[in-house]
Amino acid sequence: MSNPAQNKLALILPKSPIVVSDGSNWGNIHFAHFQQPPCEVPEHVSSRHTVCMNVGKPVRLEQVVDGQRKVVDSIPGDLAIYPADLSQQFRWDKEAEFFNLFLEPSFVTQVGYEVFGSDRLELIPHLATLVDPLVQQIGFALSTSLEIDRENSSLYADAMGYALVVHLLTRYSTHSRQMKPIAGGLTQTQLKSVIDFMNANLDKNINLACLAKIVQLSSYHFAHLFKKSTNTSPHQYIIRCRIERAKQLIASGDLSIATIAQILGFASQGHFTYHFKKLVGVTPKVYSQRTTKLPEPQEH
Numbered sequence: 171m172s173n174p175a176q177n178k179l180a181l182i183l184p185k186s187p188i189v190v191s192d193g194s195n196w197g198n199i200h201f202a203h204f205q206q207p208p209c210e211v212p213e214h215v216s217s218r219h220t221v222c223m224n225v226g227k228p229v230r231l232e233q234v235v236d237g238q239r240k241v242v243d244s245i246p247g248d249l250a251i252y253p254a255d256l257s258q259q260f261r262w263d264k265e266a267e268f269f270n271l272f273l274e275p276s277f278v279t280q281v282g283y284e285v286f287g288s289d290r291l292e293l294i295p296h297l298a299t300l301v302d303p304l305v306q307q308i309g310f311a312l313s314t315s316l317e318i319d320r321e322n323s324s325l326y327a328d329a330m331g332y333a334l335v336v337h338l339l340t341r342y343s344t345h346s347r348q349m350k351p352i353a354g355g356l357t358q359t360q361l362k363s364v365i366d367f368m369n370a371n372l373d374k375n376i377n378l379a380c381l382a383k384i385v386q387l388s389s390y391h392f393a394h395l396f397k398k399s400t401n402t403s404p405h406q407y408i409i410r411c412r413i414e415r416a417k418q419l420i421a422s423g424d425l426s427i428a429t430i431a432q433i434l435g436f437a438s439q440g441h442f443t444y445h446f447k448k449l450v451g452v453t454p455k456v457y458s459q460r461t462t463k464l465p466e467p468q469e470h
Contacts, residue, residue: 188203189203199274216272220251222249249299271309328379361396364396367381369415412435427458
């Protein structure tokens with residue numbers, strides 16, 4: 171939902187989203203966290219696929235999607251899948267709180283072709299109560315990423331978007347099928363090229379497609395091969411590279427912590443401190459005090 175005006179649901183609902191991925195440089199997947207009073211949503215059509223997850227209290231949901239009417243008693247964790255370009259109409263009787271994950275149809279088609287060799291896979295509407303722990307985890311992971319990393323979360327959002335689409339096409343599409351396992355990893359030359367690029371661009375908001383292009387792979391295959399080669403995701407690897415560079419800059423004693431955070435592309439000093447402490451075990455300030463502390467004079 172890079173532009174709320176493009177999604178009619180955001181205009182129809184009484185209250186604006188609590189959290190939204192606008193301004194976070196997300197490309198193929200978008201996120202919104204809503205909390206709405208009892209409401210009747212008139213008929214509308216969304217240009218994006220939508221996965222909706224109840225994250226509030228139980229609520230009775232009346233829905234008409236593509237002419238199909240369904241009434242469900244939705245409880246926290248329940249999911250629904252609404253494919254793009256279908257007429258949708260909703261009504262609920264109590265305050266409702268929910269996550270919406272929006273997927274670009276062109277992205278779903280692209281992943282279907284890259285992973286399954288077909289560009290004709292279509293998502294099936296799921297209006298009844300659906301429980302899927304993996305989709306729940308992705309929803310909460312994206313919400314947390316927005317809160318912590320904000321505009322630096324695009325690489326993570328890319329990876330989660332691919333994981334979500336592969337899972338949806340595997341389980342909830344017209345031709346659900348198992349994908350072929352990806353063997354091996356990146357070659358040493360490929361891995362070096364990618365890591366060199368990361369280290370040369372630590373101040374930039376790198377996305378998955380950019381990294382995959384270096385080794386001429388699809389984003390999906392690159393992410394899997396990179397993780398097999400390094401035991402970590404591209405997103406986490408870049409954060410580790412940034413923190414290692416930060417340790418060097420702190421040890422030099424020439425720059426303030428705020429300046430280092432800015433140089434390395436962190437959204438804020440607080441964002442930098444969060445990741446530094448998570449990986450190093452202490453805050454940048456404590457690390458600076460330890461590394462720049464002069465040795466005590468020895469007694470003769």
